Amino acid sequence: MLGTSLWAFYRAHPERLNPIGKSDEIFAWFIVHELPVGAVGLVLAGLLAASMSALDGGLNSMATVLTTDFYRRFRPETPDRICVRIAQVATAVFGLTGTSMAVYMAYSNLESIWDQWMKIVGLFGSGLAGMFVAGIFTRRIQQTAVLIGFAVSGATLAYANATGAVHFFLYGAIGILVCPLVGWSISFLLPQSFKNLDGLTIHSLVADAAVHPPKSVARAQIEGV
Numbered sequence: 001m002l003g004t005s006l007w008a009f010y011r012a013h014p015e016r017l018n019p020i021g022k023s024d025e026i027f028a029w030f031i032v033h034e035l036p037v038g039a040v041g042l043v044l045a046g047l048l049a050a051s052m053s054a055l056d057g058g059l060n061s062m063a064t065v066l067t068t069d070f071y072r073r074f075r076p077e078t079p080d081r082i083c084v085r086i087a088q089v090a091t092a093v094f095g096l097t098g099t100s101m102a103v104y105m106a107y108s109n110l111e112s113i114w115d116q117w118m119k120i121v122g123l124f125g126s127g128l129a130g131m132f133v134a135g136i137f138t139r140r141i142q143q144t145a146v147l148i149g150f151a152v153s154g155a156t157l158a159y160a161n162a163t164g165a166v167h168f169f170l171y172g173a174i175g176i177l178v179c180p181l182v183g184w185s186i187s188f189l190l191p192q193s194f195k196n197l198d199g200l201t202i203h204s205l206v207a208d209a210a211v212h213p214p215k216s217v218a219r220a221q222i223e224g225v
Contacts, residue, residue, distance in 0.1 A: 063090040119168040126175025127153040134180035149183030
């Protein structure tokens, strides 16, 4: 809605737009040159608050993964005080790294930082999402097979990026589809492993819901509704 509004405003008033600015700068240009002084402060405060709320979750998640899933797995005897300190240091390092990358991209000659960000997310994030799809919706796929699917997905997206075969908006869909399909197909070529998957896939969750319906459903059945 905001982007469409800015497009309509500057289409009606093209003389007010910065002729040498990038597309990423249009919103900032509008805030500085079109809003009254008091509104500028409120909008900037809102943008800062929204950015903080979006970034703190990512920083906390990365620090938690590093501390819990990696450090504590190899050193389980580490006291909580040390783990908290490691998480704090990791958060600071991740924050400084992200800030440095943002400054670099802001001063680079990229035509659009947003488009570049969407391309990066599509290249590296869609394969990871495909791994989750494979783990949730299939019971046969194995760890080795899904890793192969992830690699094939990355290679496919790298080829699409190098050749420009498809628009980068489709990178996410390609990665989410290629990874589980390739992994599921390769699983038929590998020895089948038997592990307890109760509660880990949608199949066991559906079966469990059929055996143990939610309280509201069970109550409705008892009351004859």
